[in-house]
Amino acid sequence: MTESARPQATQGTSDGTHSAKGAGASCKHCTSCGRRIAPRKRWRYRFSEVRYCSKACHRRGVRPLDVRLEDAILALLDRRRRDASICPSEAVRTIAGEDAWLVLMEPARRAARRLVYKGQVEIVQGGRVVDPSDFRGPIRIRVRR
Numbered sequence: 484m485t486e487s488a489r490p491q492a493t494q495g496t497s498d499g500t501h502s503a504k505g506a507g508a509s510c511k512h513c514t515s516c517g518r519r520i521a522p523r524k525r526w527r528y529r530f531s532e533v534r535y536c537s538k539a540c541h542r543r544g545v546r547p548l549d550v551r552l553e554d555a556i557l558a559l560l561d562r563r564r565r566d567a568s569i570c571p572s573e574a575v576r577t578i579a580g581e582d583a584w585l586v587l588m589e590p591a592r593r594a595a596r597r598l599v600y601k602g603q604v605e606i607v608q609g610g611r612v613v614d615p616s617d618f619r620g621p622i623r624i625r626v627r628r
């Protein structure tokens with residue numbers, strides 16, 4: 484069950500580019516998977532230090548490959564019209580062979596989420612911007628408008 488803490492905190496707010504770390508405790512994102520981190524009771528006194536949504540994400544962190552995926556997404560978008568979008572698989576294919584692309588699809592989605600919270604891209608489905616922490620099914624990525 485998910486409860487949105489703040490009704491006015493809609494997706495795609497202007498907190499993009501380089502928001503002060505730890506400042507907005509109500510709006511925090513996992514450093515690894517890019518999903519929103521909901522405050523938990525046991526984090527009450529140190530929520531500002533929490534950087535990962537799970538132990539798995541803590542272990543994983545952001546690997547060199549993850550950074551390459553972010554770069555691949557941005558490089559592809561850079562070469563397209565400003566309003567064009569790409570599929571995460573296109574970014575995967577630029578750095579991995581055909582056989583590896585399935586394995587890298589989830590890492591590519593994670594990269595897209597991280598880029599959303601860096602204020603660089605939007606994740607869309609059917610032309611509509613979706614909540615990066617809460618989407619299902621195929622997505623496309625475009626430059627943030």
Ligand SMILES: [Zn+2]
Pocket residue numbers: 513514515516517518535536537540
């Ligand atoms: Zn995470």
